Amino acid sequence: MTAEAAETAFGELYEEQPDLFIFDPVAIAERLEKPKNPDMGNYALPLFDLAKTAHGNPADLNKQLTDAQNALINQKDGFDYLSFEAVGGFNNCRVSAGATAKLVLSAIATDEDEYGSSDEGRGKNIVIDFSSPNIAKPFGIGHLRSTAIGNSLYRIFQKLGYRPIGINHLGDWGTQFGKLIVAYNLWGIEMQNKEPIAGLYDLYVKFHREEEKDPSLSEKAREAFKALEDGNQDEAELWKEFRDLSLQSFQQIYDRLGVHFDYNHGESFYNDKMDATVARLEAAGLVTDSQGARVVNLEAYNLPPCLLAKADGATLYATRDIAGILYRWETFRFERALYVVGAAQQDHFKQVFKVIELLEDAEQTLPEERISPRLQHIEFGWIRFKDQAMSTRKGNIIILEDVLNKATTLARELILEKNPDLAELDKTAQIIGVGAVIFADLSTRKHIDVNFDWDAVLTFEGETGPYLQYTHARLCSLLRHYQQPIPETVDYRYLDQPEEKNVLDVLYRFPFVVRESAETCEPYVISTYLLTLGAAFNKVYQRKNDDGKIDRIISDDTEQTAARMALVNAVRVVIREGLYLLGITAPDEM
RNA sequence: GCCCCCGUAGCUCAGGGGAUAGAGCAGUGGUUUCCUAAACCAUUGGUCGCAGGUUCAAUUCCUGCCGGGGGUACCA
Numbered sequence: 001m002t003a004e005a006a007e008t009a010f011g012e013l014y015e016e017q018p019d020l021f022i023f024d025p026v027a028i029a030e031r032l033e034k035p036k037n038p039d040m041g042n043y044a045l046p047l048f049d050l051a052k053t054a055h056g057n058p059a060d061l062n063k064q065l066t067d068a069q070n071a072l073i074n075q076k077d078g079f080d081y082l083s084f085e086a087v088g089g090f091n092n093c094r095v096s097a098g099a100t101a102k103l104v105l106s107a108i109a110t111d112e113d114e115y116g117s118s119d120e121g122r123g124k125n126i127v128i129d130f131s132s133p134n135i136a137k138p139f140g141i142g143h144l145r146s147t148a149i150g151n152s153l154y155r156i157f158q159k160l161g162y163r164p165i166g167i168n169h170l171g172d173w174g175t176q177f178g179k180l181i182v183a184y185n186l187w188g189i190e191m192q193n194k195e196p197i198a199g200l201y202d203l204y205v206k207f208h209r210e211e212e213k214d215p216s217l218s219e220k221a222r223e224a225f226k227a228l229e230d231g232n233q234d235e236a237e238l239w240k241e242f243r244d245l246s247l248q249s250f251q252q253i254y255d256r257l258g259v260h261f262d263y264n265h266g267e268s269f270y271n272d273k274m275d276a277t278v279a280r281l282e283a284a285g286l287v288t289d290s291q292g293a294r295v296v297n298l299e300a301y302n303l304p305p306c307l308l309a310k311a312d313g314a315t316l317y318a319t320r321d322i323a324g325i326l327y328r329w330e331t332f333r334f335e336r337a338l339y340v341v342g343a344a345q346q347d348h349f350k351q352v353f354k355v356i357e358l359l360e361d362a363e364q365t366l367p368e369e370r371i372s373p374r375l376q377h378i379e380f381g382w383i384r385f386k387d388q389a390m391s392t393r394k395g396n397i398i399i400l401e402d403v404l405n406k407a408t409t410l411a412r413e414l415i416l417e418k419n420p421d422l423a424e425l426d427k428t429a430q431i432i433g434v435g436a437v438i439f440a441d442l443s444t445r446k447h448i449d450v451n452f453d454w455d456a457v458l459t460f461e462g463e464t465g466p467y468l469q470y471t472h473a474r475l476c477s478l479l480r481h482y483q484q485p486i487p488e489t490v491d492y493r494y495l496d497q498p499e500e501k502n503v504l505d506v507l508y509r510f511p512f513v514v515r516e517s518a519e520t521c522e523p524y525v526i527s528t529y530l531l532t533l534g535a536a537f538n539k540v541y542q543r544k545n546d547d548g549k550i551d552r553i554i555s556d557d558t559e560q561t562a563a564r565m566a567l568v569n570a571v572r573v574v575i576r577e578g579l580y581l582l583g584i585t586a587p588d589e590m
Numbered sequence: 591g592c593c594c595c596c597g598u599a600g601c602u603c604a605g606g607g608g609a610u611a612g613a614g615c616a617g618u619g620g621u622u623u624c625c626u627a628a629a630c631c632a633u634u635g636g637u638c639g640c641a642g643g644u645u646c647a648a649u650u651c652c653u654g655c656c657g658g659g660g661g662u663a664c665c666a
Contacts, residue, residue, distance in 0.1 A: 310664040462614040470628045481625050542630040
């Protein structure tokens with residue numbers, strides 16, 4: 001029994017009586033909603049506005065309708081899994097337990113981790129630009145959001161059949177490197193004995209401190225970057241060294257998080273494409289001079305001008321993003337390109353996307369060849385710390401590695417306390433610690449600002465990643481105890497407890513949830529779904545009989561146990577797959 | 591000034607026209623002759639920022655205001 005089938009059944013029932021009912025089956029299918037209170041049945045049809053059009057009162061119409069519905073069910077074969085009830089203005093429909101169970105559990109048993117997958121994206125490339133940390137700075141907690149959201153979207157779109165292309169648009173170019181080069185030449189000696197990234201970061205912070213006292217440093221930094229961009233040897237060598245050191249350090253983080261990129265094309269990658277890009281925009285008549293800078297005026301669109309080149313000729317990040325879009329289009333012919341970047345940059349992306357659109361207008365690009373409708377900024381809120389914005393310039397930053405280390409250590413202590421015989425202690429501790437950190441980041445809507453809170457990240461109880469991992473481990477444990485394969489055919493009517501029916505309803509929703517998370521580009525849709533599923537199953541697991549004793553999943557009743565194990569396995573599959581879509585591993589034991 | 595986001599329980603957040611507004615944490619009281627208590631049950635706690643409007647129905651949609659955050663041409 002599925003919602004579609006319920007909708008069809010509703011429709012068929014109504015078509016039987018076209019004179020009695022003013023409804024058309026399609027309209028009914030669209031109106032059907034899920035009651036918040038499960039006692040009200042599986043589906044509800046609100047009649048208020050329909051009653052109004054028919055000039056009747058909802059309760060009377062409902063009574064008439066319900067009687068006719070139930071009469072039809074008695075007459076016709078094949079609908080006896082449905083029953084209708086009138087409650088005020090709501091026409092409620094109930095679906096029998098066995099019908100849902102059979103459909104959902106056999107689908108999961110067959111598809112396993114492919115449950116909820118589709119091929120709707122077959123043959124379509126989707127570029128996902130995410131993570132994109134800045135070279136020569138530590139990987140801060142602020143970069144976790146882009147990394148975690150982007151990685152999750154990568155997996156979600158892959159599940160729907162798309163070919164995702166993950167690009168780490170490293171911040172490896174720009175005026176900041178002028179600053180770093182100047183700082184290194186001035187004070188590099190002081191940093192010799194430090195760990196390289198920490199040393200570079202200290203230089204960066206020191207530069208900003210000194211710059212306030214000595215504004216001429218800003219000028220020197222601009223000159224140094226210009227020299228770098230012009231290919232000057234000394235600057236280029238320093239830059240390359242900074243970049244290599246940073247990449248090594250970032251790779252350790254990505255390995256720990258289980259994040260993979262298809263390309264590490266940072267901003268510098270587009271350096272040799274700048275001139276052609278600016279020339280193309282100029283040929284399209286979009287570029288003007290303004291106070292010495294090269295600019296695309298966007299006043300007509302209520303946006304600040306998009307700066308392509310500074311007065312000294314050096315390029316800006318907008319130029320590099322525009323060049324990047326053109327390059328990616330030529331290379332990947334993407335269906336869509338997603339930029340997983342903080343909300344603070346929304347004006348920047350509006351500008352850049354608008355410039356692309358104007359370019360296409362000017363070049364009279366054919367509709368199917370147009371890039372601009374495919375571009376989307378996936379924005380998210382800031383991570384703040386103690387109500388302050390984190391600023392790498394000021395040195396007010398929390399390092400992701402420290403957070404992962406603390407979470408892993410805590411997980412290790414907990415395992416030693418709760419399950420000291422666990423074989424893979426360190427590996428499991430790592431999985432749980434990292435899972436807690438990622439889940440904490442992906443469990444709220446992405447566009448709200450989040451206050452970084454050590455306690456929230458280091459909690460493994462309640463609505464957390466470890467809660468789901470723990471539930472998964474217990475499911476695996478049940479399967480181990482069962483010690484036999486689950487029979488191919490089981491009698492689903494044994495799954496008749498309200499707690500079990502609820503789990504079935506939640507399992508049924510998973511494919512829709514995956515699709516919704518893709519449509520909205522919101523991993524938290526999956527996070528909250530998994531919490532609902534975990535809680536629903538834990539109620540089954542610890543359900544008590546009337547005598548006050550736990551109603552065990554595994555009992556002497558082999559038929560009932562078989563049906564329950566089919567449910568257990570289905571929940572296990574969906575939690576595991578759901579966590580995978582968030583970028584989190586589910587251990588079999590913990 | 592202009593643009594964007596947020597305001598729901600003590601705290602962190604769901605819900606985004608419909609039936610008594612939900613979770614987790616924190617508080618209180620329970621559950622283990624062990625299918626992993628990282629769990630489960632019960633219970634305390636809310637003029638859904640304020641004021642209008644649209645509607646049979648508004649926490650949800652519209653407008654205004656208040657409060658918080660962010661962006662706004664040579665940083666990214």
